[in-house]
Amino acid sequence: MPATDIDFERDFAEVVARLRDVPAAAPESLRARVHALGEPEAPPTLRDRVAIVPWRRAVLVTVPVCLAALLSVAAVRGLLSSRPERNVTASAVSGASTTPEKAPPFFAPVPAWDSATTEHGALSSGVGGSGRPAHVDASMRVRVPDLDTLTDRTREAMQIARSLGGYVASVQQSTSAGKPGEADLLLKVPVGHVDTALMRLSALGTVLDQNLSVVDLKQTLDQQRSRIRSLRLQIARLQQALRDPALTADVRLRLQFQLDAARQTLSRLTGSNKATLRQAALSDLSLALTTERAAGAATKDHQGRTERAVRDAARFLAAAGAVALFVLIAVSPLLLIGAAWLYGSRAYRRREERRLLAATPE
Amino acid sequence: MKAVNAVTTSWPRLAVERPAFAAVAEAELDAVHRYLLFLTGDRAVAEDLTGETFEKAFRAWRRFDPRRGSARTWLCQIARTVALDHFRSEERRRRREERFSHGRADVDDGPAVPGELGEALAGLSPAEREVVALRVLLELDGPTAARVLGISRTACSTRLSRALKRLEELMRDARD
Numbered sequence: 001m002p003a004t005d006i007d008f009e010r011d012f013a014e015v016v017a018r019l020r021d022v023p024a025a026a027p028e029s030l031r032a033r034v035h036a037l038g039e040p041e042a043p044p045t046l047r048d049r050v051a052i053v054p055w056r057r058a059v060l061v062t063v064p065v066c067l068a069a070l071l072s073v074a075a076v077r078g079l080l081s082s083r084p085e086r087n088v089t090a091s092a093v094s095g096a097s098t099t100p101e102k103a104p105p106f107f108a109p110v111p112a113w114d115s116a117t118t119e120h121g122a123l124s125s126g127v128g129g130s131g132r133p134a135h136v137d138a139s140m141r142v143r144v145p146d147l148d149t150l151t152d153r154t155r156e157a158m159q160i161a162r163s164l165g166g167y168v169a170s171v172q173q174s175t176s177a178g179k180p181g182e183a184d185l186l187l188k189v190p191v192g193h194v195d196t197a198l199m200r201l202s203a204l205g206t207v208l209d210q211n212l213s214v215v216d217l218k219q220t221l222d223q224q225r226s227r228i229r230s231l232r233l234q235i236a237r238l239q240q241a242l243r244d245p246a247l248t249a250d251v252r253l254r255l256q257f258q259l260d261a262a263r264q265t266l267s268r269l270t271g272s273n274k275a276t277l278r279q280a281a282l283s284d285l286s287l288a289l290t291t292e293r294a295a296g297a298a299t300k301d302h303q304g305r306t307e308r309a310v311r312d313a314a315r316f317l318a319a320a321g322a323v324a325l326f327v328l329i330a331v332s333p334l335l336l337i338g339a340a341w342l343y344g345s346r347a348y349r350r351r352e353e354r355r356l357l358a359a360t361p362e
Numbered sequence: 363m364k365a366v367n368a369v370t371t372s373w374p375r376l377a378v379e380r381p382a383f384a385a386v387a388e389a390e391l392d393a394v395h396r397y398l399l400f401l402t403g404d405r406a407v408a409e410d411l412t413g414e415t416f417e418k419a420f421r422a423w424r425r426f427d428p429r430r431g432s433a434r435t436w437l438c439q440i441a442r443t444v445a446l447d448h449f450r451s452e453e454r455r456r457r458r459e460e461r462f463s464h465g466r467a468d469v470d471d472g473p474a475v476p477g478e479l480g481e482a483l484a485g486l487s488p489a490e491r492e493v494v495a496l497r498v499l500l501e502l503d504g505p506t507a508a509r510v511l512g513i514s515r516t517a518c519s520t521r522l523s524r525a526l527k528r529l530e531e532l533m534r535d536a537r538d
Contacts, residue, residue, distance in 0.1 A: 008497065008498065008522060008523070008526055011523075011526070012526040012527070012529075012530060014530070015526055015529050015530050015533065016498050016526075018479050018533070019479070019494065019498050019499060020498065020499065022396075022475050022479065022499075024392065024395065024396035024399055024475075024499070025392050025395075026391045026392050026395040026409075026412065027409060029409075030391070030395065030409050030412055030413055031391060033413045033416075034387045034391055034412075034413065034416045035384070035387070035388075037383070037384075037387065037416060037417065037420045038383075038384065039382060039383050039384055040383055040420060040421075040423045040424060045424075054427075054430065350512065352446075352450075353446060353512070354489070356446060356449040356450065356453070356488070357446075357449075357487060357488040357489035357492060358487050358488075358489055
């Protein structure tokens with residue numbers, strides 16, 4: 001028995017016995033009235049089902065479920081956004097088309113290069129390996145840890161170019177005290193070895209940025225060759241015509257001028273063709289080595305995935321909390337009014353009950 | 363044999379196995395009637411209100427959850443609401459007609475309980491008779507009775523003690 005309870009069975013034994021002896025069975029008419037009600041048959045409605053759930057229990061279940069859902073969403077969001085990001089961009093150029101992409105495309109498996117149209121995917125690899133003439137221009141920015149390493153890596157880059165059959169067109173290295181060291185190299189590498197060269201150069205340090213442009217030269221070469229053929233034919237015809245002894249002096253002179261002009265044009269065109277072929281044979285690789293720590297890259301490099309996931313999840317939760325706080329502030333007047341109304345109506349009802357039941361008969 | 367109604371909700375966690383309404387009505391009719399008899403102090407009114415209580419319970423039976431309390435407690439809560447509504451309407455009627463002073467149900471056909479006990483009970487307020495009915499006659503435990511009355515357990519216990527003490531005094535006075 002609780003401390004607040006009384007043992008009325010013992011303290012008021014006589015009164016209790018008298019009270020319990022009172023015959024208070026319900027009259028038969030009332031019993032018949034209640035029996036006539038029968039059994040409820042209608043199935044429970046949604047309102048009944050909802051009404052049967054105690055609100056305290058509903059709150060106890062709903063709040064943790066909502067919190068768990070929010071945490072799950074935050075965790076998933078954090079994990080998704082913490083996937084490794086490559087701060088490397090690559091662009092490919094054919095004519096005027098340029099498309100950036102996150103992953104360095106030229107290290108992918110080599111597909112057939114069957115079109116001059118450099119769709120990004122088609123261009124992405126096999127630079128110089130498809131047999132189709134093209135000019136490749138690549139640039140790469142690589143971060144190295146310190147100045148000593150910068151010198152070593154510069155030397156290594158030059159060796160790479162030479163080992164692949166290319167050469168170093170220019171080198172410029174600056175290592176001023178108090179400033180980040182820089183080394184700019186222009187390497188000429190046979191187009192067939194561009195992939196290998198880029199792969200080996202990217203291993204010199206952390207790639208901060210890289211760019212690749214490929215200009216298809218087949219059409220240019222075809223036009224040049226066609227023009228050369230027609231010029232040679234024209235020269236042959238002119239030479240044939242000049243052998244005719246019946247030619248008048250002025251006609252011979254005019255043909256001779258045409259022959260000279262054709263030969264000059266052929267010579268110039270042949271030179272251009274050779275230059276184009278040289279372009280197609282060697283690729284330009286611009287390599288910039290630096291000791292400068294790219295702020296974003298450095299941060300990301302040293303940030304663990306877990307750390308980023310936690311940070312993003314926390315950011316999401318903070319945003320959700322801000323929204324919840326805003327909603328709470330917005331609806332708090334209504335909540336206060338509702339709570340006051342609820343409390344007031346309950347107090348009024350209690351007071352009314354007390355008044356109705358407190359009246360003592362006269 | 364325990365009759366079980368097959369009405370359950372489709373959500374497993376909300377599945378409720380209720381006894382048959384008819385069986386509950388049969389078992390609790392006398393208790394509810396006795397409670398209302400003590401509360402109103404009028405046999406005719408108690409009979410009417412008991413019928414009304416069970417009709418109301420019949421309509422709300424699908425919302426009865428045995429896990430939250432016994433059928434007796436649930437029926438007593440309904441009976442109390444019905445009785446309070448009755449008191450309010452009676453009060454309004456009395457006020458309109460200005461026949462009676464206030465606060466008391468009509469007693470036209472004599473006291474609900476005959477003899478000196480009846481006279482003593484008539485000297486208690488409805489709130490006191492109510493707590494006596496719930497605790498002594500219907501044998502609800504302290505917390506349950508307090509829940510039905512909407513008051514704290516301490517208040518319920520105090521009210522019961524005071525009611526029984528007063529009843530004892532009134533009976534003694536009547537005897538003397």
